[in-house]
Amino acid sequence: MADNQPKKTFKTLRSLSMQDKVCVVTGAARGLGYEFCDAFLKSGCTSLAVLDLVYDEASQAAEELAQQNSTDEGEKIDAIGIACDVSSEESVQAAFATIKQRFGRLDAVVASAGIVENFPALEYPADRMRKLMDVNVHGAFFTAREAAKIMIPQGSGSIVLISSMSANIVNIPQQQAPYNFSKAAVKHMASSLAIEWAKTGVRVNALSPGYMLTKLTRTVLANQPQLKKTWENLTPFGRMGDPEDLAGAIVYLCSDASKFMTGSELRVDGGYCAI
């Protein structure tokens, strides 16, 4: 084929496009949330909201993502940062009101904001456990519910709740029972909401990563460098995941390529749960 001929675009690949889709990611100033935003922009999305606790961090991430993904053709990327604490229903409601006002619609929402802390169950401070549940479980629920309030009247939309392989297995050797059962709750939340909203055109799925190298895991590893080797040895691939390893999975779940998929869990864990 001559160089100046347009290359054929395959139909299946087109179904993975995020072009013309308004995308929202919570906990997106860094870590996996940031990578999900990047994956959407690299798949054609030009309307994006980056939600995180601190306005300046969310805005800076949005600006950086837009800059990194702008093309020579000058296509404008409308990426905004919004301060949002997912554990507060009012804060989530205010964020989605801003999104509706700015973009008028909503196509893909990823609930990625999450925290982890390790204590033996016998010593886990009750206030820390409540905080973890507020962010990981209630935060995912408030996010999905506000998203659905916009998507249901539209008759379409894809919601992805970030669970974890910890919803399926008990991590060793670190002790993190509340994190594990918070992620099991998130996984079943996705199935439960998916069934409740199945006739509305709104899909809900869970994405469950294995050990990925982000600030969250770096914090756990900071005082115990030998733990990384242990995690690598326990993972059949023999390594931790790079956040970029989730790009294909998130785009698949949020695009029309997965239009018959709802109430499912997609595990991307280097084989961890298979053994």
Ligand SMILES: NC(=O)c1ccc[n+]([C@@H]2O[C@H](COP(=O)([O-])OP(=O)(O)OC[C@H]3O[C@@H](n4cnc5c(N)ncnc54)[C@H](O)[C@@H]3O)[C@@H](O)[C@H]2O)c1
């Ligand atoms: N990193 C991993 O190995 C791994 C594995 C499985 C699942 N997960 C899940 O993936 C998600 C993202 O993890 P990560 O590794 O990117 O973590 P991270 O700590 O690198 O980033 C989390 C982001 O969430 C934000 N956040 C925290 N509390 C918030 C709140 N109340 N409201 C809004 N934003 C808040 C933080 O400011 C941060 O930007 C979490 O739900 C985590 O449980 C991570």
